[in-house]
Amino acid sequence: MREFIVEADGGSRGNPGLAGYGSVVIDAATGETLVERAEYLGVATNNVAEYRGLVAGLRAARELDPSASVRVRMDSKLVVEQMSGRWKIKHPDMKPLAAEASRVFPPTQVTYEWIPRDRNKHADRLANEAMDAGRRGEAWSPSASTAELDARAARSAVPEPSGPPGDAAAGAAKARAALAEGRAPVAARPRGGAAKAEADVRAAGNVATGPSEAPPGEAGTTPAPAVGWGASPDLGAPATFVLLRHGETPLTPQKRFSGSGGSDPSLSDVGREQAERVAAALAARGTIQAIVSSPLTRTRETAGAIAARLGLDVVVEEGLRETDFGAWEGLTFGEVRERYPDDLDAWLASPKAEPTGGGESFAATARRIAATRDKLTAAYAGRTVLLVSHVTPIKTLVRLALGAPPESMFRMELSAASLSAVAYYADGNASVRLFNDTSHLR
Missing domain, CATH: 3.40.50.1240 (Phosphoglycerate mutase-like)
Known part of the structure; x- marks a missing residue:
């Protein structure tokens, strides 16, 4: 049986506020991104956006293979616990969305896993892209997300010299998956002028580069902001x-x-x-x-x-x-x-x-x-x-x-x-x- 990983996220700028979701379907065996989904929702709550992202991700996985097993990974404890049946669903806005999600696949084919927010950056990035596009009055397009990550990851990936044809493409997919999770592939860690390429990929993937190693208050340094989940120092004050x-x-x-x-x-x-x-x-x-x-x-x-x-x-x-x-x-x-x-x-x-x-x-x-x-x-x-x-x-x-x-x-x-x-x-x-x-x- 084929296995997919669905990562989904949703957000609202204000709660309720301008909202959007992002979902990605990944081949569990290769780490390759198969499908991306994102949509601007107008004004909605954060939880509604998260559930909408879940539904979209599950539907995308079903379109690929309705017989597949699916591992859903989300940083929303609420959605994971409710869909796993451990928490009751009380809010009237959540009940129909949870019911809709449960009907996409038979329950025996889907499992739910909570992950920290810094491991859900791909879906989070898509949700923010959708919200940004919505504020501009545009529809979200995947052309500037997965395609660019594929190209950049392929440029930074170093295939094994003895590998069979196709390893470069597989290496690019793995490099992109590694970067989306916030870790650079060991063989592709750049030095010197290549450092900017990695910075570009990380920025495209909304991956935090980690806090400054300089001691707080040291002359000529600015400590990274202490913002809960992986915010990058370049966000400004x-x-x-x-x-x-x-x-x-x-x-x-x-x-x-x-x-x-x-x-x-x-x-x-x-x-x-x-x-x-x-x-x-x-x-x-x-x-x-x-x-x-x-x-x-x-x-x-x-x-x-x-x-x-x-x-x-x-x-x-x-x-x-x-x-x-x-x-x-x-x-x-x-x-x-x-x-x-x-x-x-x-x-x-x-x-x-x-x-x-x-x-x-x-x-x-x-x-x-x-x-x-x-x-x-x-x-x-x-x-x-x-x-x-x-x-x-x-x-x-x-x-x-x-x-x-x-x-x-x-x-x-x-x-x-x-x-x-x-x-x-x-x-x-x-x-x-x-x-x-x-x-x-x-």
């Missing part, structure tokens, strides 16, 4: 958002709902002291280049204390405001449970549910925050910016950066006057650097 939750208000210790639809309280004496401590800590670090604040009073007061210490102006951004909690504003969780039990249960179960009285759902908040994030990353590319905001917006930025599901919001603790940080790179990737740091308050 990220837009780094230092996320500060405002200081305490009179409602904070009582854990009352305090959004953008309530009384807009000022900082308490404790909150003002917290703001001063944050200001001192940030002044000592000396890295903040701009300050952007939610329009609500407690955030503007917190931002003002820091701006006075750092000598910076405060830019007010409406998109950073807290969620509107409707009729729950000013109430404790227990009071909401007592007065609106059904509405609270629905809100806890679905990000699309609104608080009683026409409040803002977490899904609506996420769309607003994603749009604000995209706006600010474009405006402050390569700079370190303090964003003074609230619990829900900060948790949402972290959740989106991690690609975590909406229910993760309820599993994060975010203290008053705490600092978090997320770096955003030019290729759309994000790296969470810090979360809920309160060391400056001690």
Whole structure:
């Protein structure tokens, strides 16, 4: 029986945001790339794009040989675990896509394997090519991907002199497969002027070249960015958002709902002291280049204390405001449970549910925050910016950066006057650097 490897990936620039997928079918025996698939999806979530990539890869494999066995390799733990039957599929958008994927081949012919993201670079590259093409209003074309890798890999491959005819082509396929996995073929490692050829192939394949070996801070060197999964140093300096939750208000210790639809309280004496401590800590670090604040009073007061210490102006951004909690504003969780039990249960179960009285759902908040994030990353590319905001917006930025599901919001603790940080790179990737740091308050 013939065996294929299907590698698939999907991504969205924003979650939901502009999305695309990439899939590749590989001959398991030779490592040769047989088929590539990629498509721009418009606005979709990251998980939807990943499932669409899986379906496309499986369909491409079936077109080659419906009797083949298939090993699916993806860096999405969610998709792998759900398709393996170990995790339940709860999200309504995922169920039909998972069902569609399961119908392409008989289940006995398909196995699923999770791989790290840096081993799924071929499919990831295709997904990014599709998204780039979609933003230009074009359809994705494979002409600039596999064909070029084939040619470059063939130029760098060194066939064994005693091998039979055809070894050069096989060597090229193996070289391309090795480069797509992030390793150069031993016989083809270039020196001198050939180093650029390898760099070109790695760039074409979106393969990370690894971190700089120079010690951090050494004169004349720039350390590679610490961005989770294999980002290349040539991406440039990220837009780094230092996320500060405002200081305490009179409602904070009582854990009352305090959004953008309530009384807009000022900082308490404790909150003002917290703001001063944050200001001192940030002044000592000396890295903040701009300050952007939610329009609500407690955030503007917190931002003002820091701006006075750092000598910076405060830019007010409406998109950073807290969620509107409707009729729950000013109430404790227990009071909401007592007065609106059904509405609270629905809100806890679905990000699309609104608080009683026409409040803002977490899904609506996420769309607003994603749009604000995209706006600010474009405006402050390569700079370190303090964003003074609230619990829900900060948790949402972290959740989106991690690609975590909406229910993760309820599993994060975010203290008053705490600092978090997320770096955003030019290729759309994000790296969470810090979360809920309160060391400056001690």
